[in-house]
Amino acid sequence: DTEVTQTPKHLVMGMTNKKSLKCEQHMGHRAMYWYKQKAKKPPELMFVYSYEKLSINESVPSRFSPECPNSSLLNLHLHALQPEDSALYLCASSERGTSAETQYFGPGTRLLVL
Amino acid sequence: AQSVTQPDIHITVSEGASLELRCNYSYGATPYLFWYVQSPGQGLQLLLKYFSGDTLVQGIKGFEAEFKRSQSSFNLRRPSVHWSDAAEYFCAAGCYNQGGKLIFGQGTELSVKP
Numbered sequence: 001d002t003e004v005t006q007t008p009k010h011l012v013m014g015m016t017n018k019k020s021l022k023c024e025q026h027m028g029h030r031a032m033y034w035y036k037q038k039a040k041k042p043p044e045l046m047f048v049y050s051y052e053k054l055s056i057n058e059s060v061p062s063r064f065s066p067e068c069p070n071s072s073l074l075n076l077h078l079h080a081l082q083p084e085d086s087a088l089y090l091c092a093s094s095e096r097g098t099s100a101e102t103q104y105f106g107p108g109t110r111l112l113v114l
Numbered sequence: 115a116q117s118v119t120q121p122d123i124h125i126t127v128s129e130g131a132s133l134e135l136r137c138n139y140s141y142g143a144t145p146y147l148f149w150y151v152q153s154p155g156q157g158l159q160l161l162l163k164y165f166s167g168d169t170l171v172q173g174i175k176g177f178e179a180e181f182k183r184s185q186s187s188f189n190l191r192r193p194s195v196h197w198s199d200a201a202e203y204f205c206a207a208g209c210y211n212q213g214g215k216l217i218f219g220q221g222t223e224l225s226v227k228p
Contacts, residue, residue: 004157031214042204042218043158055213090157099208099215100146100165105157 003027004106006091012112015081021109023074023091029104031055031097032074034066035090037108043090049074050097081113116141118207120219127195128227135190135222137205145207147188148216149179152202161203164188175199200226 004025013019023032031050035043048056049068063085065077074091088108094101117140127133139145146165150158162173169181179190188205205219 033214040221040223042206042221045215048214050213056215092157094214097214099210099212101214102148102160102163103158103214103216105150105159107155107157110155 004091004093004104006089006106006109008109009107010110010112012114013078013081014114015083017081018077018079020078021076021089021091021111023076023106024072025093025104026072027093027104028071029093029095030071031094031101032068032071033092033094033103034064034074034076035092036085037088037090039088047076048097055097078111081111083113086111086113116145116207116209116217118205118217118219120203120205120222122222123220124223124225126225126227129197130194133190133192133195133199133224135203135205135224137188137190137219139186139188139205139207141186141207141209143209144183145209147179147181148206148208149173149177149188149190150204150206152204152221154201158204161190195224195226197226197228200224 034046037043047066067075090108091106092103094103119138148163149161152158161177206216208216
């Protein structure tokens with residue numbers, strides 16, 4: 001099973017809301033990633049967790065808060081977002097978190113901030 | 115600075131024709147190189163990757179890519195394009211000490227004419 005699942009598929013939220021995105025994998029991978037992707041653009045790395053520890057934070061605003069409860073789950077907590085945060089949010093996983101590994105991507109959550 | 119360049123933003127080919135998507139990289143050393151494909155509304159899927167060794171790499175769905183050190187290129191090829199190949203294609207690169215971080219090119223959108 002090489003599947004990464006993400007919920008919800010779509011999310012609409014106001015600027016004062018708090019919501020969470022969820023990601024799950026059962027491949028035994030120990031690294032998980034959050035990317036943000038705007039239309040017609042490549043994915044932009046936001047966070048990397050390796051062995052449940054945050055290893056990379058690409059200077060993401062604090063209104064995005066990642067959480068890795070265990071090696072299979074990754075959450076992204078959202079609070080006080082701005083309309084420019086509307087995008088496709090992709091989760092990915094890989095074996096250990098090195099740049100030599102294949103990253104397996106989920107289908108994404110399409111977020112609209114009103 | 116490290117970078118990945120895909121010179122072609124959009125390419126249209128006829129079904130059955132051959133395809134070559136260009137990718138150039140700028141790194142201090144030879145990076146790990148990847149080609150990913152993204153269908154509309156989907157996550158990214160790995161087509162193939164190059165680390166070392168044979169410079170002609172075979173991937174899934176009949177894709178291949180050739181690494182040319184002298185040209186800092188890693189071009190993707192498909193001998194005969196199918197309508198289902200219409201998608202966005204991303205070239206990406208990473209280095210061993212970057213903890214899973216990849217640098218993506220801007221992407222090439224492929225359209226297929228019947």
